[in-house]
Ligand SMILES: *[C@@H]1O[C@H](CO)[C@@H](O)[C@H](O)[C@H]1NC(C)=O
């Protein structure tokens with residue numbers, strides 16, 4: 008009896024655990040995470056989906072708020088809705104907007120059925136979060152528009168231990184005429200009448216991820232990218248917070264689109280005070296034809312909830328993305344310390360000069376030598392940025408024997424103090440072309456263009472239309488040829504302009520499906536190659552690319568003071584383990600600021616991928632001497648960056664003494680980065696209160712060599728004395744006793 012009984016319990020228990028995350032009582036649905044509940048229901052009279060609750064734990068459905076309705080505002084306008092359309096009394100912006108064959112844009116999706124299961128299906132052709140049946144559960148809500156024969160299936164997946172919900176939807180045209188999708192917000196929900204602030208990150212080239220916070224007021228607030236890519240201007244992320252929310256306390260809801268193309272994010276507060284959120288495709292770039300029998304799949308959006316402030320929200324995103332978004336085998340691996348040839352040499356490179364540079368890199372202790380722009384082009388040698396892009400063949404004047412013997416010479420160096428070969432990596436920008444190129448002369452129709460409108464150049468280049476299958480195949484074969492031509496172990500994949508002329512507004516969506524096909528193919532075929540995304544810096548630092556590539560270059564601005572703001576801004580949603588950060592020469596190329604080697608390296612060590620972007624022979628002797636110890640320190644810190652939890656202790660916008668902390672996964676170790684921006688005589692440095700420690704445990708520290716309880720570090724804090732001067736920094740280790 009007992010022998011039979013025991014396995015039975017295990018099966019029942021497993022079923023119970025995964026089933027518990029999503030329950031349906033009739034058509035009242037509850038998604039339950041460790042610290043979050045998401046409740047909605049089908050309105051029995053209209054068949055519409057009504058939002059009930061998204062926030063801290065809640066067990067029951069309570070009657071909704073009474074809304075005074077009148078001849079103007081009635082019906083659906085008075086409801087909190089999960090998948091709003093327009094044209095049937097709701098005057099707010101819709102999540103779905105379809106133009107039908109007769110030009111009408113009224114839709115009427117009503118509930119048909121639902122399905123609940125453990126696990127999560129993949130999204131065809133699009134990046135998405137993933138997990139096993141133990142990690143995630145999914146609810147499909149099936150809706151149907153009987154008038155037009157169009158079906159909509161909403162997919163909600165909850166990762167209970169991350170307090171995260173991923174949503175996407177599919178539209179199937181079951182009718183006999185084409186339909187056109189005009190708007191598609193992957194995530195949409197209506198909050199009750201609450202006072203909320205909205206936080207987003209805006210920026211530009213060399214100025215990414217600046218935090219901006221504003222009150223959610225009556226009317227719409229929209230930010231978007233129409234650049235064809237997620238872009239530097241805004242990121243497809245925003246948070247709603249209670250006005251009193253801080254880094255470590257209060258409610259925060261974060262929303263992030265898992266997508267690399269043009270997007271729009273809208274928060275709309277309506278007359279009754281309800282707050283609608285919409286995050287999805289940019290309607291200006293959405294005009295997607297769905298023929299009879301065809302299916303449109305929206306990108307996925309992820310929402311997380313935290314009652315522990317913005318920090319709690321960020322840590323949910325970081326953990327979810329490292330464990331259930333990024334699928335690169337490098338995600339959990341220590342990344343090689345790299346040196347990039349660009350800032351030292353720009354286009355002036357050849358086999359001889361780069362082998363010499365690789366030798367200098369080797370002497371510093373670098374593990375990966377990266378050759379940047381300038382190495383390719385036969386008919387149109389890439390000696391400057393006006394030619395050659397698109398022609399991915401080594402320039403015979405610079406590499407007379409091709410890449411193979413050159414890379415062998417680089418690999419012939421061993422990493423200082425080890426027997427490992429110096430690795431070699433290369434730069435590409437395969438989605439772009441110069442008109443001065445063999446590729447463009449052969450295929451002028453392969454670039455994004457609109458009839459005979461001028462094809463406007465920026466940085467002397469045009470964008471290939473990656474929505475075209477022949478362009479996808481061309482990129483796959485060009486990049487494969489490079490990878491197979493020599494021992495290439497790293498690729499920096501750049502992308503340096505926005506899209507101007509699109510032949511059709513939905514070319515951008517088709518481009519993204521094509522791009523994902525290309526990089527899915529290459530990362531699957533070459534799992535040993537470490538890919539780093541780059542788009543003039545952080546222009547495509549998004550969850551879409553992080554599905555395939557483990558890291559992204561954070562900004563072309565390597566000024567350490569500016570970088571601190573940029574990196575802490577990026578960390579609102581993306582994990583520091585996914586950031587590429589390098590020490591560059593001073594005066595800084597962008598800001599002309601002079602900041603010490605110590606501070607520059609401390610800022611760069613807070614990232615998963617640490618490196619140098621300078622000419623070693625131009626470093627001072629003191630700087631050269633400092634490098635081996637810096638590399639040793641970066642290597643010691645890297646495991647905490649890769650898998651630890653990250654806490655922003657103070658941000659540069661609000662404090663002259665910004666600081667951040669990583670706590671190891673086991674909680675036994677922590678490393679604190681503390682900075683002083685400007686020298687001051689007054690006031691004194693505020694106590695640095697740490698986070699994420701065990702209150703009862705005792706930890707030694709390397710600042711004053713004391714041993715204190717976690718509670719002391721978190722509530723009383725450490726007192727740091729910085730040396731006098733601007734841009735001073737300290738790294739402090741804590742070890743559990
Ligand atoms: C669903 O929730 C509503 C309250 O919002 C409640 O009136 C109704 O009885 C619930 N339905 C079921 C089947 O529990």
Ligand SMILES: *[C@@H]1O[C@H](CO)[C@@H](O)[C@H](O)[C@H]1NC(C)=O
Nearest residue numbers: 040041042043313314315319
């Ligand atoms: C979140 O849930 C976990 C597991 O149920 C619990 O240990 C923790 O205290 C909760 N945190 C908060 C802030 O409620």
Ligand SMILES: *[C@@H]1O[C@H](CO)[C@@H](O)[C@H](O)[C@H]1NC(C)=O
Nearest residue numbers: 151156158179180181182300
């Ligand atoms: C819609 O079309 C799909 C695909 O042809 C089919 O599987 C589904 O049953 C249809 N749905 C309805 C409600 O007719």
Ligand SMILES: *[C@@H]1O[C@H](CO)[C@@H](O)[C@H](O)[C@H]1NC(C)=O
Nearest residue numbers: 184185186296297298299301
């Ligand atoms: C209808 O859709 C099909 C399939 O996408 C497409 O080939 C056709 O051109 C469309 N027709 C019109 C009139 O847009």
Ligand SMILES: *[C@@H]1O[C@H](CO)[C@@H](O)[C@H](O)[C@H]1NC(C)=O
Nearest residue numbers: 329330333334335336338339
């Ligand atoms: C990274 O490690 C985490 C935690 O062990 C694991 O859940 C995740 O699957 C790993 N990611 C990859 C891409 O290997």
Ligand SMILES: *[C@@H]1O[C@H](CO)[C@@H](O)[C@H](O)[C@H]1NC(C)=O
Nearest residue numbers: 355356357358359360404405
């Ligand atoms: C390689 O480049 C260096 C630096 O510009 C230059 O001095 C040298 O002459 C070049 N060698 C060849 C073979 O072109």
Ligand SMILES: *[C@@H]1O[C@H](CO)[C@@H](O)[C@H](O)[C@H]1NC(C)=O
Nearest residue numbers: 387388389390391392393394
């Ligand atoms: C760019 O390089 C080409 C080929 O070497 C050369 O003809 C041209 O003058 C250069 N242009 C600039 C702006 O330096």
Ligand SMILES: *[C@@H]1O[C@H](CO)[C@@H](O)[C@H](O)[C@H]1NC(C)=O
Nearest residue numbers: 393394441442443464467468
């Ligand atoms: C082509 O290259 C030449 C030489 O560098 C340059 O003068 C010209 O401006 C380039 N044309 C374009 C369209 O970039």
Ligand SMILES: *[C@@H]1O[C@H](CO)[C@@H](O)[C@H](O)[C@H]1NC(C)=O
Nearest residue numbers: 412413414415416417419420
């Ligand atoms: C690698 O180094 C060895 C020993 O110095 C040398 O014999 C060999 O020619 C080198 N190979 C290449 C490709 O540089």
Ligand SMILES: *[C@@H]1O[C@H](CO)[C@@H](O)[C@H](O)[C@H]1NC(C)=O
Nearest residue numbers: 370371372423424425635639
């Ligand atoms: C590493 O090598 C350098 C010389 O290349 C040497 O001075 C140093 O002691 C070595 N460090 C270790 C830890 O072996």
Ligand SMILES: *[C@@H]1O[C@H](CO)[C@@H](O)[C@H](O)[C@H]1NC(C)=O
Nearest residue numbers: 479480483527528529531532
């Ligand atoms: C990659 O694409 C090529 C050609 O486009 C195809 O032959 C190959 O099977 C694809 N590989 C993978 C892993 O998708």
Ligand SMILES: *[C@@H]1O[C@H](CO)[C@@H](O)[C@H](O)[C@H]1NC(C)=O
Nearest residue numbers: 707708709710711712713728
């Ligand atoms: C802490 O200990 C280290 C190593 O023993 C020593 O170098 C340092 O001076 C000590 N610091 C203080 C503040 O006592």
